[in-house]
Amino acid sequence: MIHEYLISILTFISIYSIIVLSLNVVIGFTGLINLGHIVFVGIGAYASAILALNGVPWYISIFAAGILASVFGAAIAAITSRLKGDYLAMVTLGLVFIAVAVSRNWISLTRGALGLPGIPDIIKNNFHYMIFTMAISALSVFLFYRLTNSETGKIFQAIRDNEVAASVLGKNTYFYKIISMAASTFFAGIAGSLLAHHLNFVDPTIFELDFIVTMLVMLIAGGLASITGSVVGVFILYALSESIRFIVVNPSIVGAFREMVFAVVLILILIFRPRGMFGKVDI
Amino acid sequence: MLSLNNVSKSFGGVKAVDKCSFEVKENTITSLIGPNGAGKTTIFNIISGLTKADSGTIRLSDRNIADLAPYKIAKAGISRTFQLTKVFRNMSIKDNLLIAKNANDNDIKKILESVYLHKPLETLASELSYGQQRLLELARSLLMPHSLLMLDEPTAGVNPEIRRELKLILRSLKKNGKTVLLIEHDMEFVMGISDVVIVLNEGKVLKEGKPKDIVKDKKVLEAYLGK
Ligand SMILES: Nc1ncnc2c1ncn2[C@@H]1O[C@H](COP(=O)(O)OP(=O)(O)OP(=O)(O)O)[C@@H](O)[C@H]1O
Numbered sequence: 001m002i003h004e005y006l007i008s009i010l011t012f013i014s015i016y017s018i019i020v021l022s023l024n025v026v027i028g029f030t031g032l033i034n035l036g037h038i039v040f041v042g043i044g045a046y047a048s049a050i051l052a053l054n055g056v057p058w059y060i061s062i063f064a065a066g067i068l069a070s071v072f073g074a075a076i077a078a079i080t081s082r083l084k085g086d087y088l089a090m091v092t093l094g095l096v097f098i099a100v101a102v103s104r105n106w107i108s109l110t111r112g113a114l115g116l117p118g119i120p121d122i123i124k125n126n127f128h129y130m131i132f133t134m135a136i137s138a139l140s141v142f143l144f145y146r147l148t149n150s151e152t153g154k155i156f157q158a159i160r161d162n163e164v165a166a167s168v169l170g171k172n173t174y175f176y177k178i179i180s181m182a183a184s185t186f187f188a189g190i191a192g193s194l195l196a197h198h199l200n201f202v203d204p205t206i207f208e209l210d211f212i213v214t215m216l217v218m219l220i221a222g223g224l225a226s227i228t229g230s231v232v233g234v235f236i237l238y239a240l241s242e243s244i245r246f247i248v249v250n251p252s253i254v255g256a257f258r259e260m261v262f263a264v265v266l267i268l269i270l271i272f273r274p275r276g277m278f279g280k281v282d283i
Numbered sequence: 284m285l286s287l288n289n290v291s292k293s294f295g296g297v298k299a300v301d302k303c304s305f306e307v308k309e310n311t312i313t314s315l316i317g318p319n320g321a322g323k324t325t326i327f328n329i330i331s332g333l334t335k336a337d338s339g340t341i342r343l344s345d346r347n348i349a350d351l352a353p354y355k356i357a358k359a360g361i362s363r364t365f366q367l368t369k370v371f372r373n374m375s376i377k378d379n380l381l382i383a384k385n386a387n388d389n390d391i392k393k394i395l396e397s398v399y400l401h402k403p404l405e406t407l408a409s410e411l412s413y414g415q416q417r418l419l420e421l422a423r424s425l426l427m428p429h430s431l432l433m434l435d436e437p438t439a440g441v442n443p444e445i446r447r448e449l450k451l452i453l454r455s456l457k458k459n460g461k462t463v464l465l466i467e468h469d470m471e472f473v474m475g476i477s478d479v480v481i482v483l484n485e486g487k488v489l490k491e492g493k494p495k496d497i498v499k500d501k502k503v504l505e506a507y508l509g510k
């Protein structure tokens with residue numbers, strides 16, 4: 001039993017790592033304040049679910065989830081390319097509300113609030129699925145490490161620090177912002193697919209605000225523009241969040257208590273350690 | 284090599300640049316001078332594509348660049364610095380320079396030596412003093428492949444020694460066939476180095492000529508000292 005519990009935790013940590021890492025690429029490395037990252041996770045989850053429920057094999061549906069999320073991500077980046085900082089944050093947050101509305105109301109595709117149950121497992125054995133998600137998580141760590149240390153990654157960081165200077169040095173900042181979002185949302189879509197196949201279910205609550213807040217706290221606690229930070233941030237905060245189960249006796253308030261702890265952690269970080277554990281840049 | 288023809292730009296009611304025409308000849312050092320708010324920086328921003336002119340044409344070696352995106356203008360051979368320094372704060376000195384050009388460590392060290400910036404390559408730009416950040420930006424603009432270099436008040440905030448050095452750098456650039464367009468308030472610096480001086484006042488070209496003709500001009504004195 002303990003064993004199964006641990007497997008479940010590590011599976012979630014692997015999936016969350018992919019989400020937070022990919023978020024770090026746009027926010028931490030490129031300076032695009034994208035608060036709607038969860039939308040791309042959701043697109044991946046729904047796409048994968050719908051395909052799998054229609055008999056498409058998982059290795060195609062997981063890939064299609066990444067591609068579809070990435071196409072949406074690139075389009076959003078192209079449309080919002082002139083927006084900066086707070087404005088981009090507002091627009092991307094707005095995407096979440098659109099996603100909620102669409103997933104609730106496009107009944108023929110999503111079954112609305114009922115959600116889509118019965119999404120088949122990719123791998124029946126939970127331990128093996130954990131290994132599978134860990135491998136994909138490790139692969140994303142490797143690829144994001146390569147990307148952020150490449151010439152392209154340096155240009156992302158230049159855009160984050162000073163977009164005007166990057167442009168007068170001959171960098172097509174519009175193009176690079178789209179590339180950053182496309183790469184990031186591809187992995188968000190993959191993570192969404194992994195989540196859907198793991199939970200065997202997806203419904204509009206995937207877009208709920210506390211999921212977004214959780215991801216952001218993990219990102220900020222780990223530190224912006226740090227790959228290590230994102231992985232460690234997810235690990236520690238997930239462990240903290242799970243330990244609340246054992247401290248709080250009354251199960252009905254576990255959720256609320258967890259949200260409170262996350263909020264307090266966020267406030268403490270912002271006051272005492274604004275760069276988080278491994279952050280390279282200020283928030 | 285660069286020519287502006289009837290370029291205008293207003294911000295709300297303010298005519299920052301008003302039917303401005305002038306030419307920067309190849310292989311010269313040309314200086315833009317004028318009182319605060321004369322429109323000098325705005326002209327730089329228009330040339331580099333960051334600000335779109337309301338009207339007028341800008342030609343770089345017979346190519347109209349007025350409608351190009353900033354990165355394309357940069358690739359066409361214009362490198363520049365900013366009056367308010369724009370370094371990549373969270374990046375190292377080395378990475379700042381690598382954005383300009385894929386140079387090797389040796390070239391990077393050389394360029395830093397030429398601007399007297401003696402700091403380890405891995406130092407973050409945010410850890411540099413204001414003057415050092417200006418030098419880093421200058422080095423970056425020098426490293427960036429270009430035929431025309433535009434410097435917005437390069438001597439502001441750097442010590443006199445480096446001011447002298449800057450003169451030498453600009454002269455050697457000229458010797459190597461480069462063209463320089465300079466905004467500068469330090470008259471001694473301007474008069475000592477320029478081939479052509481263009482005086483701007485309230486967005487208009489007031490006077491254009493050799494340094495020795497400019498210093499004697501009555502209109503120029505009036506613009507600077509007030510009537
Ligand atoms: N983005 C802007 N928005 C509104 N007004 C502007 C803007 N940029 C410049 N101006 C105005 O245009 C005029 C010219 O400004 P500019 O910065 O070109 O002057 P300058 O010659 O570079 O002055 P200085 O020597 O002080 O740097 C000023 O009146 C300024 O207030």
Ligand SMILES: [Mg+2]
Nearest residue numbers: 323324325366
């Ligand atoms: Mg100026």
